[in-house]
Amino acid sequence: MVDDMTEMGLSDDAAASDEPLRPFLKLESRGLGIAARAKKLKAGDVLVAIDGEIFVGDAEMLAVRMGRQAEDNEDNPEVDAIEDDVTAHLLTFRRDGYFFHVIFETRLKASFEATGPEETIDILGAARQLDFEPLESYQNFEVFRDIRKNAAMHSTDLEEIATYVPILWMLKHRLFYPMVAVAIVYGITFVTHWVIFLISYVLVSVYTKRAQIDLLRSYKLFEDKFFWMVLAEADEAEARETCRRFLPDLRFQFERRPKAKPKTRDTGRLRVKPQKSRLAAG
Numbered sequence: 001m002v003d004d005m006t007e008m009g010l011s012d013d014a015a016a017s018d019e020p021l022r023p024f025l026k027l028e029s030r031g032l033g034i035a036a037r038a039k040k041l042k043a044g045d046v047l048v049a050i051d052g053e054i055f056v057g058d059a060e061m062l063a064v065r066m067g068r069q070a071e072d073n074e075d076n077p078e079v080d081a082i083e084d085d086v087t088a089h090l091l092t093f094r095r096d097g098y099f100f101h102v103i104f105e106t107r108l109k110a111s112f113e114a115t116g117p118e119e120t121i122d123i124l125g126a127a128r129q130l131d132f133e134p135l136e137s138y139q140n141f142e143v144f145r146d147i148r149k150n151a152a153m154h155s156t157d158l159e160e161i162a163t164y165v166p167i168l169w170m171l172k173h174r175l176f177y178p179m180v181a182v183a184i185v186y187g188i189t190f191v192t193h194w195v196i197f198l199i200s201y202v203l204v205s206v207y208t209k210r211a212q213i214d215l216l217r218s219y220k221l222f223e224d225k226f227f228w229m230v231l232a233e234a235d236e237a238e239a240r241e242t243c244r245r246f247l248p249d250l251r252f253q254f255e256r257r258p259k260a261k262p263k264t265r266d267t268g269r270l271r272v273k274p275q276k277s278r279l280a281a282g
Helices: 002-010 034-038 059-065 117-127 166-172 176-192 194-222 236-246
Strands: 025-027 046-050 089-095 098-104 112-114 139-145 150-155 226-233
Touching: 046 117, 098 139, 098 226, 098 236, 139 194, 139 236, 150 194, 150 236, 166 176, 166 194, 176 194, 194 226, 226 236
Parallel strands: none
Antiparallel strands: 025 046, 025 112, 046 089, 089 098, 139 150, 139 226
16 A cells, blocks of 8 residues: 555655645535535545545546546535445545544545645655555444543444344443343243244344444433544554544543553662651750
């Protein structure tokens, strides 16, 4: 992937050429489409790369890159991923000096402005350090946090265990209240009749399969956390590290972090010992 970036103009030879400096696209507050808002993008985010390759161009070139020719110099309409020639893309953005990735299953609709020469050169220099995992290994994570910087996240990939054993899936994600409710339903229906239990088990499985992402979101909102960020990484550990670049003291739920080493006493340092007071002789 780094070689691809070099081919796009990051090499010293390209910098020394007479080719004009092509800016990046920066999102504006107006015109953000549904997909952009759902992925928690905001004004000022700069689109740097698509599928691990540096992207410099205008909105029309972006529309072509993501699957459809733009018409009348406007952004292409937002459509579902099931439409022809629409595939998921890994988009890399820069915000507050840090890079993060987001998987878009639909086309990105937004209003853009071009980055200035200084900002463009700064991004090109920083992009040299970008390193990508195999694209198929990335998955989107949704991050929720509260005002005390307590955070929780979950992957947006659907899990098969939610279909076959819903109660174990709830235990895995610590959805304790729904888990207790489902256990009560299982118990009552099993005592009543095994056929009713089987029907209830199938209904709960179908519901959990279809609503698992909504259940995860709702439970985090129930814990007084708000929807903060969406980012794509190869695993949850890397996603947490990316989050801490934007908020260093973020604390994730049930995370085991290494404890700070206790301060060792310096035995070689001279210490003043308190002297006992003596009564003056009368």
